[in-house]
Amino acid sequence: MNRILPTVSAENLTQFETLALATSSMNLADGHARQQLTAAQSKIVAELPSMWAEAAMRPAPEIEQEATESFFGMLGQHSHPFAAGRTLSCYSSSLAMEILARSLVTTSDAVALIHPTFDNIPDILRGVGLRLVPVEEEQAHDEDLPAELLEQVGCVFITTPNNPTGRVMSEARLRRLAEQCAEYGVVLALDTCFRGFDPDAQFDHYAVLDASGCRWVVIEDTGKLWPTLELKIGWLVPSANVDLPIEKIHSDILLGTSPLILLMVKRLADDGADGGLAELQRTIADHRALLRAEFADVPGISFVDEHARVSVERLHVGSRLGMDVWSAVRSQNLYVLPCQKFHWARPHEGERMLRLALSRNPSTLLAGARVLRSALLDAPELQG
């Protein structure tokens, strides 16, 4: 059990998150769902053995269809292209990302990518050999993209709701961006993995994209919503006109996902549509309020994403350095995420922020918040 690194040698956000897993620590680092199961969810887990028998008996594509319809339906994504074979299920959204990146690089050498965003997106895109051009979040949301940008890239990649900011691209803005991508022959790729948390992101994205005529790809994810021990599905959904070798590369890496996980996703999504998702959104809102209250009287601290509804929350630590605060609370067994690596083009822009996970039990969240509060209030070297 030597995975506790003696010094900080994390190269990316995931390696920072791994540090939090390696000990019996307070883990507010990763954005995976780690809250308790609700009563309805516990009932589904209790039925896993009978779901196993069902999954072993029935044709896998039939189960996959049901899971797709329930999950996409819960998200308000009613026009999914399952029947056309274009909802490709993957073990995770990051694997969907890898397949997309490998597909893009066959026809393109550059991607315009939202800034900031979770660093495994730029790292995977760069890892396959793509050059990245940053698109500031404000720019993506507020104005047309410049022609000189669209002329030099094969794809525009937007995370909505964004991780870590929670910012959601509106239907009107998505429509205009898609029109621009259609005009320039550029693929519009969306990562919507956090959209279950925000009703504003639960409109029919594919209908908007199709209406524009642009080539598009969307990555969907069950993995952020429910505390299912990393049993999850990422979907990679390309448009009919995408003209990338996505299906081939998908089939190089997998024959299919687990019918047991798909059955479980169907059941969880049905419960979600029946009130479970609204309950989750209330839980996250409660946790966000709890966290904000805990820091209300700490000088120099602010919550930068006022309207965020996603399951992570950014804290600006004033004139302190996020890494100093990270080190201080780590010595008390609390793990959070320093934000510089979200700002993949200009890390210094994130160096005074931390990201905290909200998808935890309230007791864990409160205990972690109190450790962080004490560190911010007490340690003289952390004074803002």
Add this chain to the structure above:
Amino acid sequence: MNRILPTVSAENLTQFETLALATSSMNLADGHARQQLTAAQSKIVAELPSMWAEAAMRPAPEIEQEATESFFGMLGQHSHPFAAGRTLSCYSSSLAMEILARSLVTTSDAVALIHPTFDNIPDILRGVGLRLVPVEEEQAHDEDLPAELLEQVGCVFITTPNNPTGRVMSEARLRRLAEQCAEYGVVLALDTCFRGFDPDAQFDHYAVLDASGCRWVVIEDTGKLWPTLELKIGWLVPSANVDLPIEKIHSDILLGTSPLILLMVKRLADDGADGGLAELQRTIADHRALLRAEFADVPGISFVDEHARVSVERLHVGSRLGMDVWSAVRSQNLYVLPCQKFHWARPHEGERMLRLALSRNPSTLLAGARVLRSALLDAPELQG
């Protein structure tokens, strides 16, 4: 449910396998385990809800360590480097393959790859931009590799036991190959995903590799052994001296695998070590005997891999074309795998062979064998 392609447009073996999933057909196509659970395995599945509670409670790295020790131990792979953080768990062995390929291409432009082998290996390697040089199976097993080959590649990649042939690299031969790779500074990569089926492959590979001083990577897999509905772990195990960005790329794609799957793997491996693996080997031997008996009197048919113990079996269909036989039995709802794509460098060498899966219930296997037997005996156009 439009995934039944009207004509054969499969680009790779996995797409051929997908055809078999899309219907309520007799599926002898893919090599995934689809036999019934044994009584001991059923007991483990029945305990999934309590294993869920356990996995949610305990630190994930502790569960991962137990799963690694049980699984590697069952395979006779006693010297695993878990404590050094070098047993990287992945959602599947193909994902481990993708991560390895992405790592190799950062320092190398060519790989020497065993021929034949399952086509997703060459497709993934080529997909990241690597050039492939075939190493004939006989050559890899019988003689030193030529200097001119080793001088032009960054990696030698061997599947042992091989898929589809079942051929196992002996300890003595592995030692010599590793010495050659050490001498030329070439990474020796092994895919040992089928080694649970063959006791001859259950020696301590890592000890042999380490003793040679070569840089090495091994891909291990739980996915072929047990009928666990695609719940599986692939492990990517690099040597300490590998000098490739494997850990970084792994962390770009995943934070970790499911602790529930890891707990299940531990339980299945403990049962395997306690007699379950020997029982599985007997089952596969029985199925192989059943299949061979069914075709004993069919003219022009032969089983080419006499000593194979893996869960797939190749059938030479004489002067017939495998694709013709494939089409004939497909019309009767039986799916098998035509072999030309295993021969990734010279497909014609596989065009008179089919691969049949043995990890099925005997009734499915027998029903499929009888359809195939009739097709081979009756259809005049298929006469050898």
